[in-house]
Amino acid sequence: MTLVDFIASTDRQGRLMLAYKEGDLAAFEELYAHYRAPMYRFFLRQCGSRARAEELYQDLWMRVIQHSASYQHNAKFNTWLYRIAHNLLVDQHRKREPGGDDAELDELEAGSDADPAQQAIAHENLSRFQRLLENLPAEQRQVFLLKEEAGLSLEEIAQVTGAGFESVKSRLRYAVMKLRQALTDAA
Numbered sequence: 001m002t003l004v005d006f007i008a009s010t011d012r013q014g015r016l017m018l019a020y021k022e023g024d025l026a027a028f029e030e031l032y033a034h035y036r037a038p039m040y041r042f043f044l045r046q047c048g049s050r051a052r053a054e055e056l057y058q059d060l061w062m063r064v065i066q067h068s069a070s071y072q073h074n075a076k077f078n079t080w081l082y083r084i085a086h087n088l089l090v091d092q093h094r095k096r097e098p099g100g101d102d103a104e105l106d107e108l109e110a111g112s113d114a115d116p117a118q119q120a121i122a123h124e125n126l127s128r129f130q131r132l133l134e135n136l137p138a139e140q141r142q143v144f145l146l147k148e149e150a151g152l153s154l155e156e157i158a159q160v161t162g163a164g165f166e167s168v169k170s171r172l173r174y175a176v177m178k179l180r181q182a183l184t185d186a187a
Helices: 003-010 012-021 025-047 050-070 077-095 102-108 116-135 138-148 154-161 165-186
Strands: none
Touching: 012 025, 012 050, 012 077, 025 050, 025 077, 025 138, 050 077, 077 138, 077 154, 116 138, 116 165, 138 154, 138 165, 154 165
């Protein structure tokens, strides 16, 4: 069994993408639904704006559609998708400054059936964590989110970002140290 065959046999999303490539619209719909929340959160936490996150999310799927004919199942689908997301963020960063405000975190609040006091505490914690993320250098923030939000391995993050493995490892270490220190100082 080749590496490509092994990846294809263990990567359900990759198999769905191959099915979509062959014209299976239900496979595309399943991929879209599966990645809706994680990709939206990834974009939101990178750019801080709900409108820009939605725009980037839609652009991501337009690129998936555009590149579906040339899709090769050489790596996990997750890695391929986050590479496209990374490229979109790079393009977006070149166009405008990142920004946003705490109101953009509404979607990340605790469920509506929670106690209002608990909701307020959860919102404040999320807002504070979002501000801490925004204060990280862009490379560290992206590596941290790819690891924690997307669940990518360091090797996959290196593929997505085009950075070396040791650079990725270093960026993650510094991001975690800065976040830990900031949370400790705030406590």
